[in-house]
Amino acid sequence: MLLVTTGCNTVPQVPAGPARDVHAEIEQRIPAKTPDRDGWAADIQTALAAQRIEPNTENICAVLAVIEQESGYRADPPVDNLPQIARQEIRRRASAVRIPGLMVDAGLKIRALDGISYGDKLARVRTERDLSRLYEEIIDRVPMGRRLFAGKNPVQTGGAMQVGIPFAQAHAQGYPYPVQSSIRDEVFSRRGGIYFGTMHLLGYQTPYTRKVHRFADYNAGWYASRNAAFQSAVAMATGITLELDGDVLVPDAALDKPGQTERAVRSLGPQLGMDERLIRRALEQADTLAFSDSELHHRVFDLAEARAGHALPRAMIPGIRLDSPKITRELTTEWFANRVDERYRQCLAR
Template identity: 70%
Template sequence: MLAAVLAGCATRPAAPPGPPPADVRADIARRIPARIADRTGWAGDIQVAFAAQRIVPNAENICAVLAVIEQESGYVADPVVANLPRVARQEIARRASALHVPRLLVDTALRLPSTDGRSYGERLAAVRTERELSELYEEMIGRVPMGRRLFAGRNPVQTGGAMQVGIAFAEANADGYPYPIPGSIREEVFSRRGGLYFGIAHLLGYDTPYTRKVHRFADYNAGWYASRNAAFQAAVSEATGIPLALDGDLLVPGAPLDRPGSTERAVRTLSPQLGMDDHAIRRALERGDRLDFGDGDLAIRVFALAEAAAGRPLPRARIPDIRLDSPKITRELTTAWFAERVDARYRDCLAR
């Protein structure tokens, strides 16, 4: 059923080997802006990632990757983050306050000498990139009791690299990584090769029902299938008359069956028309992180009800309505802003 749609969006090859690696590298390098240093190196790392993940090296996929790189880092493997020391101190203060740790104890811990001779506070004041901050946090967690207490053994730096990919995603998808790992996957994310490999996996490593790349770019920011799920939420709202946040989150993680989230609660009001009880609806919504959710009974029936109410066909993908919330962001931005900026870069790349 999805074959015709997926033909234009699938990322993994179905048949014979593609062009020679040297030709792929040359095509990638040609599409990287001329101002970028070491275009050959960037192209080589991208080609290896494509080959290792069996991603088709066509113009659309190459330009999708280059557009995200340009948006997220401007082709810098470990980009500088503005005001990072201030952001880091605020995060430490927030965690200390939540744990009722006096500021005096935090300040005392930051005066302790670190492995390079400087105090942790001095190193914190000098950090410029997420890699530097991540390394500092790792040392504090491993060597300073206050660090273990504040961070609960979990490094607060959760994204990194040229594509700003999630470190948890990289750690969960490390099988098949084509390079030796002298340290950890976290450290690999901050290298050019690792940041590109895992960023490409997050961007192109799954099949979608989308006919436009802008929805894949929105998913890169909001999570796999968020654009498809936001369209489903809009259909639920149309069918029920219940306003919903169109954020792509179909379930509240860990919610008991008797305390569902707003989307699940709205879907349940359609139970008689859907011919599904609460358990069946929950099971269907749990597949919201899979491609086949859109072909399931729940989605098909909800869209049929919604389109009957609207009197028109409804889109199967829409950019989620999400305000980006990160201490690194200094102005109000949204997933739509991100997706549209990347899409503009993508179209520029295709024209090169």
């Protein structure tokens, strides 16, 4: 990929030749009424090229489907009732750390450097970028701010693909654009939201044969669909009912305090020929592709299929209910994955 300097900014330059055909295909598959289709296409093309992701029709449409679902082609989409949602979150956090409501109200009456109170600023926020920047200012300047938010900005997703900001910060190496302020701010830009969203969607190898399982992983986390199928196999092999959420290992759990899936797997220990330490070591691979080829994975499926009398799926959409103050109705990972898959198929047909 070439770079061209324009003034103070260094931006990726779309190469001449065959790559222009990729740009044209991306633009053609973006809905016709979308403003600046050329700009969206350029940012998507750059994201694919910078990450060495094959710019085939399937990958292009996968990215476009997530963008359409998450933001409707808006780089920093507005959120309904965001001031009320933000106030409720502030009060919830204040209650959790025993800060009286009167102190919260007093803090929000403090005036920022521009003379406007933080309460008035809060009433004006419309997008997650607005709210993120306001939270940063409150943490820095309002006496209770750091205690209220534990020094951590509560806005954890953003941009055209609603990608996780911690994910972007952890995968910033190789980002092809100059960072003007911070990776957090880049996520709220069109180019940054697309780059990190594309990485979260397509930047890892999977054993999947259908894109719908990537869409489920986009919502639930890498390999969640593979891991939910593993949990289902464990449940079949043991007769133990498990929550098929894709979380096979409790983070940082002590060996003597396993989660429900790990406990169920341990009950198969004699049949697996594995003790609890070997099982823990194998489950620690559950956030990698290697887990699919592990002895534990193979042996659990052998036991489960012998009991079921037929082959079992190696990928399954996790059963997760979506929990966010932005969501006003009961939605699930399955709903999200199928909705994006529907948009994906429409894109393929365009």
